[in-house]
Amino acid sequence: MSELTRRGILIGGLALAANVVRPVFAQALAGTRSLAFENLHTGEKLHVEYWSGGTYVPDALGAVNRILRDFRTGDVYPIEPTLLDVLDTVRAKLGTVSPIQVISGYRSPATNTKLHDASSGVAANSLHMRGMAIDIRIAGQALPTVRAAALSLRAGGVGYYPRSDFVHVDVGRVRTW
Numbered sequence: 001m002s003e004l005t006r007r008g009i010l011i012g013g014l015a016l017a018a019n020v021v022r023p024v025f026a027q028a029l030a031g032t033r034s035l036a037f038e039n040l041h042t043g044e045k046l047h048v049e050y051w052s053g054g055t056y057v058p059d060a061l062g063a064v065n066r067i068l069r070d071f072r073t074g075d076v077y078p079i080e081p082t083l084l085d086v087l088d089t090v091r092a093k094l095g096t097v098s099p100i101q102v103i104s105g106y107r108s109p110a111t112n113t114k115l116h117d118a119s120s121g122v123a124a125n126s127l128h129m130r131g132m133a134i135d136i137r138i139a140g141q142a143l144p145t146v147r148a149a150a151l152s153l154r155a156g157g158v159g160y161y162p163r164s165d166f167v168h169v170d171v172g173r174v175r176t177w
């Protein structure tokens with residue numbers, strides 16, 4: 001084996017090792033996920049790192065549950081963490097760190113029944129009652145753009161409510177309306 005060939009193999013081996021190691025390293029570096037919320041009913045704001053070190057951060061999830069509570073009754077309910085990943089990904093796709101403006105997060109059964117009776121746009125068996133849905137807009141982002149970003153994920157349901165100026169996003173079955 002010539003010296004040149006041997007060097008080629010050595011360099012090739014190092015490159016391979018670097019390729020094996022790099023994704024793990026990159027994952028560790030990119031191992032935090034953050035979200036910012038602004039509740040349009042209560043005026044509350046929250047900025048949290050809700051994922052860190054390979055796991056969801058319990059205190060952060062607690063803070064998210066509070067800001068997304070049923071503001072009419074005060075009921076707090078655990079929000080499905082994968083819904084947060086959807087919102088994080090939507091913001092990333094849009095290239096924005098603007099807060100998610102919240103029109104409706106968790107809804108207690110009592111609140112949902114009241115809203116359902118008053119509006120044909122509210123499902124009787126809404127995923128809002130299971131902490132799996134949120135109605136949002138994002139400051140500085142056109143509503144159709146937010147809708148398109150959410151649709152592109154195919155992560156659950158996406159409802160478009162231009163007259164009320166919000167997009168419904170949930171982590172139920174993939175549906176569009």
Ligand SMILES: [Zn+2]
Pocket residue numbers: 104128133134135168169
């Ligand atoms: Zn909704």
